[in-house]
Amino acid sequence: RAFLYRLWKGNVSSKMLNPRLQKAMKDYLNTNKHGVHFRGKREARLSREELLCELRSRVHVRTLDGKEAPFSMLGWEKHVPAVPLSQLYPHGLQSCAVVMSAGAILNSSLGKEIDSHDAVLRFNSAPTRGYEKDVGNKTTVRIINSQILTNPNHHFTDSSLYKDVILVAWDPAPYSANLNLWYKKPDYNLFTPYIQHRQRNPNQPFYILHPKFIWQLWDIIQENTKEKIQPNPPSSGFIGILIMMSMCREVHVYEYIPSIRQTELCHYHELYYDAACTLGAYHPLLYEKLLVQRMNMGGQEDLHRKGKVTLPGLWAVSC
Ligand code: C5P
Known part of the structure; x- marks a missing residue:
């Protein structure tokens, strides 16, 4: 519990993680699978306001528009939705919820509060059916990783989880964001199922995040962290927070x-225990969380009891 109390105050380091997680982090640093080459400076001195302004000036949600090679040559311009993700709500949304899949949300009774927001973002295969009391039942946007599209166990083409929502997919690309390299060797080949789904469901908004957007978020996390973070993309959770x-x-x-309900139960919908789900191994999750903690404008009570952080929209901050 001591770790949790320090996390709430933003006062933790990777040295406080269990040895297995520390070893996993070190191995990812040494492997550098995505060829990350960080050119910036690492420090953690920005205030909440400065951090938000930094995000506001640098974070521009970007999805594949089919205009760059190799996608241009493959005729993707006519496959991607005509309306970009950033223009789906031209007047903006007022209040939004991002619901993490953590086991700690069980027994929270947050469902009603979550559904009261104008839009709700959920992740991957996280269900609402059977968990309404704790997680609500409204889903506006679902962020899915490339495994969801490619692993038959997820039934991407017929599961109702992926119907009647805005879909945003992503896959780890090289840090160089070379689209040709990525197209030839994605982590999981999401390109084929994406085009297939677009053809069968032309009216469903469905986007693939641009690798430049994902790695820009990584750069911002590293620039605002003293320690060297894992050279792997941020978690879907962090990506989703920034999109909202x-x-x-x-x-x-x-x-x-x-929240105080913290548990090693990885997901509320799955009987599987691993502290890495909450604290990170592959993803620089601990550092993402420290950054988000620094931007929280909600109260301590909300954080402890609900596990809730409140953030301003980037267009609502004045710089
Ligand atoms: O596991 P999955 O990626 O589907 O979960 C969605 C997001 O929720 C993660 O990317 C992570 O940011 C967050 N999460 C968490 N703690 C957990 C499980 C998920 O913070 N125990």
């Missing part, structure tokens, strides 16, 4: 920074 901060005036994030 660019579309909404106010963002309420549930069970990202764990």
